[in-house]
Amino acid sequence: xxxxxxxxxxxxxxxxxxxxxxxxxxxxxxxxxxxxxxxxxxxxxxxxxxxxxxxxxxxxxxxxxxxxxxxxxxxxxxxxxxxxxxxxxxxxxxxxxxxxxxxxxxxxxxxxxxxxxxxxxxxxxxxxxxxxxxxxxxxxxxxxxxxxxxxxxxxxxxxxxxxxxxxxxxxxxxxxxxxxxxxxxxxxxxxxxxxxxxxxxxxxxxxxxxxxxxxxxxxxxxxxxxxxxxxxxxxxxxxxxxxxxxxxxxxxxxxxxxxxxxxxxxxxxxxxxxxxxxxxxxxxxxxxxxxxxxxxxxxxxxxxxxxxxxxxxxxxxxxxxxxxxxxxxxxxxxxxxxxxxxxxxxxxxxxxxxxxxxxxxxxxxxxxxxxxxxxxxxxxxxxxxxxxxxxxxxxxxxxxxxxxxxxxxxxxxxxxxxxxxxxxxxxxxxxxxxxxxxxxxxxxxx
Amino acid sequence: xxxxxxxxxxxxxxxxxxxxxxxxxxxxxxxxxxxxxxxxxxxxxxxxxxxxxxxxxxxxxxxxxxxxxxxxxxxxxxxxxxxxxxxxxxxxxxxxxxxxxxxxxxxxxxxxxxxxxxxxxxxxxxxxxxxxxxxxxxxxxxxxxxxxxxxxxxxxxxxxxxxxxxxxxxxxxxxxxxxxxxxxxxxxxxxxxxxxxxxxxxxxxxxxxxxxxxxxxxxxxxxxxxxxxxxxxxxxxxxxxxxxxxxxxxxx
Numbered sequence: 001x002x003x004x005x006x007x008x009x010x011x012x013x014x015x016x017x018x019x020x021x022x023x024x025x026x027x028x029x030x031x032x033x034x035x036x037x038x039x040x041x042x043x044x045x046x047x048x049x050x051x052x053x054x055x056x057x058x059x060x061x062x063x064x065x066x067x068x069x070x071x072x073x074x075x076x077x078x079x080x081x082x083x084x085x086x087x088x089x090x091x092x093x094x095x096x097x098x099x100x101x102x103x104x105x106x107x108x109x110x111x112x113x114x115x116x117x118x119x120x121x122x123x124x125x126x127x128x129x130x131x132x133x134x135x136x137x138x139x140x141x142x143x144x145x146x147x148x149x150x151x152x153x154x155x156x157x158x159x160x161x162x163x164x165x166x167x168x169x170x171x172x173x174x175x176x177x178x179x180x181x182x183x184x185x186x187x188x189x190x191x192x193x194x195x196x197x198x199x200x201x202x203x204x205x206x207x208x209x210x211x212x213x214x215x216x217x218x219x220x221x222x223x224x225x226x227x228x229x230x231x232x233x234x235x236x237x238x239x240x241x242x243x244x245x246x247x248x249x250x251x252x253x254x255x256x257x258x259x260x261x262x263x264x265x266x267x268x269x270x271x272x273x274x275x276x277x278x279x280x281x282x283x284x285x286x287x288x289x290x291x292x293x294x295x296x297x298x299x300x301x302x303x304x305x306x307x308x309x310x311x312x313x314x315x316x317x318x319x320x321x322x323x324x325x326x327x328x329x330x331x332x333x334x335x336x337x338x339x340x341x342x343x344x345x346x347x348x349x350x351x352x353x354x355x356x357x358x359x360x361x362x363x364x365x366x367x368x369x370x371x372x373x374x375x376x377x378x379x380x381x382x383x384x385x386x387x388x389x390x391x392x393x394x395x396x397x398x399x400x401x402x403x404x405x406x407x408x409x410x411x412x413x414x415x416x417x418x419x420x421x422x423x424x425x426x427x428x429x430x431x432x433x434x435x436x437x438x439x440x441x442x443x444x445x446x
Numbered sequence: 447x448x449x450x451x452x453x454x455x456x457x458x459x460x461x462x463x464x465x466x467x468x469x470x471x472x473x474x475x476x477x478x479x480x481x482x483x484x485x486x487x488x489x490x491x492x493x494x495x496x497x498x499x500x501x502x503x504x505x506x507x508x509x510x511x512x513x514x515x516x517x518x519x520x521x522x523x524x525x526x527x528x529x530x531x532x533x534x535x536x537x538x539x540x541x542x543x544x545x546x547x548x549x550x551x552x553x554x555x556x557x558x559x560x561x562x563x564x565x566x567x568x569x570x571x572x573x574x575x576x577x578x579x580x581x582x583x584x585x586x587x588x589x590x591x592x593x594x595x596x597x598x599x600x601x602x603x604x605x606x607x608x609x610x611x612x613x614x615x616x617x618x619x620x621x622x623x624x625x626x627x628x629x630x631x632x633x634x635x636x637x638x639x640x641x642x643x644x645x646x647x648x649x650x651x652x653x654x655x656x657x658x659x660x661x662x663x664x665x666x667x668x669x670x671x672x673x674x675x676x677x678x679x680x681x682x683x684x685x686x687x688x689x690x691x692x693x694x695x696x697x698x
Contacts, residue, residue: 393497396522397497397524397531399525399611400550400551402521404550415541
């Protein structure tokens with residue numbers, strides 16, 4: 001098919017090639033879209049899965065971690081989808097519009113499309129947009145901002161089955177948040193979403209991920225979006241995928257001047273996960289807050305990777321990623337802040353903090369600054385350590401048992417990132433996820 | 447009658463350096479003891495060992511609390527049984543609201559005593575009774591524990607916790623340090639309110655000043671890890687007049 005077929009090294013890579021050839025004819029889109037998919041996949045044929053010698057994936061050696069590649073999940077029946085989605089609510093008490101995907105396919109019957117449209121939100125499914133097979137359709141898949149060479153994105157482009165395209169009108173203000181719910185039952189899925197937030201609009205967005213316990217599915221989700229000047233956006237990603245799952249998430253956002261964006265990634269699920277963000281930002285009064293609350297144990301591997309490119313002057317960027325790591329789990333933080341020559345007066349601070357809860361827990365941090373402007377304030381820090389012995393002693397000296405004292409301290413540590421998101425409506429549910437995780441940690445048998 | 451606290455020939459080291467070299471001290475119910483001494487004499491070590499800090503190694507001797515082996519108990523167990531250490535430098539705990547902490551502490555103690563958890567109104571009532579007396583404001587109670595508290599606020603917070611947990615033995619480690627005279631008076635009044643014939647109080651201090659407000663029954667002078675002299679409250683005044691050198695054989 002292409003001249004540059006590389007010797008495929010692993011069974012998973014070989015399987016991905018086979019899956020692509022089998023799946024391609026049935027994937028949505030005509031000739032143009034197919035061309036975009038093939039172009040993306042050609043890159044994969046060349047590179048294969050990223051491994052430790054690929055700098056951007058140094059600590060998440062996907063070639064080693066992904067032993068086999070699941071076949072693309074077929075579209076579930078309406079009944080199957082409804083059953084899969086009917087699990088206990090991750091966000092009890094949060095009144096929101098819901099858009100539901102099961103195994104990477106959008107299900108209108110499980111979604112509040114009418115209500116959303118009534119509220120003034122323009123909505124389309126990705127499958128529908130791709131089927132039109134026009135310039136716009138191909139662009140939906142090739143728009144890659146700063147991530148064009150990234151393998152997770154390349155695979156998403158090649159395999160994307162469906163997704164949501166959301167347009168918020170300029171100045172619009174939604175009364176409640178929109179949840180894009182991802183539910184997985186098995187196989188490999190690739191959902192691709194598009195977000196277009198109009199100038200001065202106000203939006204709260206929640207992206208959730210969960211799946212059938214025991215299912216070793218592989219979910220790949222990607223967002224491409226633009227946030228218009230002066231818009232205010234709160235965006236929370238809640239990754240509670242099943243214990244044996246692999247989760248690859250890519251969020252690419254172009255951010256206009258004067259935008260206030262707060263984003264939180266909460267990670268508790270999946271055996272292997274990577275949540276990566278590629279942001280292009282800058283401009284006076286642009287305020288970016290990127291937060292992470294990660295809680296992992298067992299042999300989980302969770303990677304948070306950020307690339308924030310400041311192209312215009314005057315932006316204010318804050319990054320705070322907190323990771324509680326137990327057992328033999330491994331946490332990774334990679335954060336790169338770039339300040340372009342024109343982006344004078346950029347004020348960017350990046351902080352990663354890890355709490356190691358066992359002797360065998362591991363955390364790797366790689367913060368980077370690349371600054372090409374001379375009048376900026378930038379800094380980064382990374383800490384990793386055990387629970388503070390003085391704090392523990394103080395709580396215990398007030399009769400609080402060790403396990404509960406630890407719980408209070410870990411909870412405070414993680415809640416800090418949740419509070420930073422500043423979404424009062426969502427915070428209680430997110431704090432609930434933290435306390436559930438801590439309760440499970442407390443009751444497990446050693 | 448069993449003593450409240452009975453320390454016998456206590457030896458304590460930190461990183462192989464012996465800090466306490468054979469301490470004997472008996473505190474009975476209703477008594478207030480002051481332990482005075484120059485910096486480095488081992489005063490704070492004694493306080494921490496009573497509370498159970500594990501960075502200190504007890505290499506010899508025994509501590510009985512109400513006849514039970516205190517050294518065999520974990521930190522929280524000691525606290526639940528009635529040993530309270532008021533810290534010289536109370537620890538800041540970001541993210542844990544003072545009120546949340548107080549509730550966790552009080553309920554943990556009640557649970558260990560076989561009592562049920564306090565209802566929220568009962569808990570609030572209990573806290574308000576004490577906090578008002580110690581000028582602990584509602585705003586302080588909402589703030590993260592000790593974070594951004596002034597020196598005086600931290601110490602008042604300590605005494606409030608002491609009043610809430612109602613310990614049998616209060617150990618006060620340099621409670622006067624960093625306090626101006628008004629703050630000192632509030633704190634001392636708080637302690638004096640807690641004096642009772644069931645409770646023992648051990649006041650550890652460098653200066654005699656605090657003992658004008660919290661009047662001890664007994665004063666002990668600690669020097670280089672040993673109690674070198676014991677006496678009544680007049681001993682504190684003598685120390686103040688003559689300095690520690692007179693008692694320790696070297697300049698303090």
